[in-house]
Amino acid sequence: MARNFQVMRDGVVALALLAFLWLIAAKLNDEAQTAYTGRFHAADGDSLAIGDERMRLKNIDAPELSQTCERDGRPWACGRQAKEALQALVDARDAKCEGHERDRFKRLLVVCKAGGVDINAAMVRKGLAVAYGGYGPEEMQARAEKAGIWVGHFEMPRDVRDREHGARPEAGKLFAW
CATH class of the missing domain: 1.20.5 (Single alpha-helices involved in coiled-coils or other helix-helix interfaces)
Structure with missing residues (x-):
């Protein structure tokens, strides 16, 4: 026993x-989550700043600030519109951005929310950003509804960046939806 x-x-x-x-x-x-609330400044459609901290919205890629897209056969400032939409979303009083990883430029990779809404997902759903490692269902919805960039022709933001920085774009072609 x-x-x-x-x-x-x-x-x-x-x-x-x-x-x-x-x-x-x-x-x-x-890994420690870093969270910010307060007055954010949109640098473009997927980058934010608050004080000295620079952030990039995780898993999305928005048109470059200077990028134009085509809608109804005419150019429109899709990069500028993406920045304005992001600024409007983070202007909410309860906007909060959290992350724990940094990109190669030392920007904090964040997911932002305001009023219970995932801002990263909202940018993709509005057709003002493409999914980049996440938010596939939101992109499919934007494509189906021909929202934002999906209404006409556009270059992938990565191809625009590569061209502006002297690298050769992967496909070098416009997307039409």
């Missing part, structure tokens, strides 16, 4: 020790 008690006690202690070690490992993997 004493032997059974020892075996059971040792098993419980070993299980408790494993659980404790698992909790420590999980805690070490947690």
Whole structure:
């Protein structure tokens, strides 16, 4: 009987020790979230600033500020419109941006919310940004509704950046929807 008690006690202690070690490992993997609230400034359709902190909206890519797209056979300032739409979304009193990763330019990669709305998703849903590693359903909705850039012809923002910085664009073609 004493032997059974020892075996059971040792098993419980070993299980408790494993659980404790698992909790420590999980805690070490947690990365601190950085959160900002306040008055944000949209630099373009997917970049924000607050004070000295520079942020980029995670998993989306908006037209470059100087980029034009084509709608009804005429150019329109889709980059400027994306910036204005982002500014309007972050102007909400309760706008909050959170993230824990940084891009190669040391910008904090963030997901922003205001009034319970995911701002990153809203930009894609409005057709003023393409999905870039996330927000696929929102992009499909924007395409189906021919919202924003999906109403006409446009170049992918990455191709515009590559051309402006001297790199050769991947496809170098316009998208038409």
